[in-house]
Amino acid sequence: MGKNKSFFLTVRETKTGKIVSVCDKEILGKVFEEDEMIIDLRTNFYYEEGLTIEADVEKIIVEIKDAFTSSIVGNEIVDALLKAGIIKKFKEISGIKYAMTVRI
Numbered sequence: 001m002g003k004n005k006s007f008f009l010t011v012r013e014t015k016t017g018k019i020v021s022v023c024d025k026e027i028l029g030k031v032f033e034e035d036e037m038i039i040d041l042r043t044n045f046y047y048e049e050g051l052t053i054e055a056d057v058e059k060i061i062v063e064i065k066d067a068f069t070s071s072i073v074g075n076e077i078v079d080a081l082l083k084a085g086i087i088k089k090f091k092e093i094s095g096i097k098y099a100m101t102v103r104i
Contacts, residue, residue, distance in 0.1 A: 005056065005057070005076065005080075006025065006054040006055060006056055007022055007023065007024055007025060007054070007055060007056075007057075007060060007074070007076070007077050008022065008023050008024075008025055008028055008046060008047055008052050008053075008054065008055075009021075009022050009052065009053050009054070009055035009059065009060055009063060010022075010045070010046065010047065010048055010051055010052040010053075011051075011063055011067075012051070014068070016068050017067065017068025017069075017103070018063070018066055018067040018068055019067065019068060019069055019070070020060075020063050020064055020067040020069070020070035020071070021045050021046050021070065021071045021072075021073075022055075022060055022064075022070065022071070022072045022073070022074075022077055023041055023046045023047075023072075023073040023074050023077065024073070024074025024075065024076045024077055025054070026074075027041055027073065027074055027096065028041050028046060028047055029041060029042055029047075030042070032093045032094040032095075032096045033093070033094060034093045034094045037093045038093070039073055039093050039096065039098060041073060045071070046071075046073070057077070057080045057081070057084065060077070060081070061081070061084055061086055064081070064086055064101055065086070067101065067103065068102070068103050069100065069101060069102045069103070070100065070101045071098070071100055072087065072098060072099045072100070072101075073096065073097075073098045074096065074097065074098075075095075075096060075097045078090050078097035078098065078099055079097070081099070086101075087099045087101060
């Protein structure tokens, strides 16, 4: 993965705190299913016109550290955040890695 790789980042301010969603650009608009589990990247949760930006790993790390919760989908972004120590565990659906963070 190149240093300047960018991902889709959406940040929403709520009463509870910041909600962050991130995904690899190549998988936006796809659906991944395995057994009873589904990740649907067709929703505006992962890409909302006027709200979603393209961001590098450094920007994503800043937003996740400040978030109440985050949803992270994609092999490249999950691997980058594992390497950076931002997440410790992940799951997979149909070969696609995903992780969540929650600040308690």
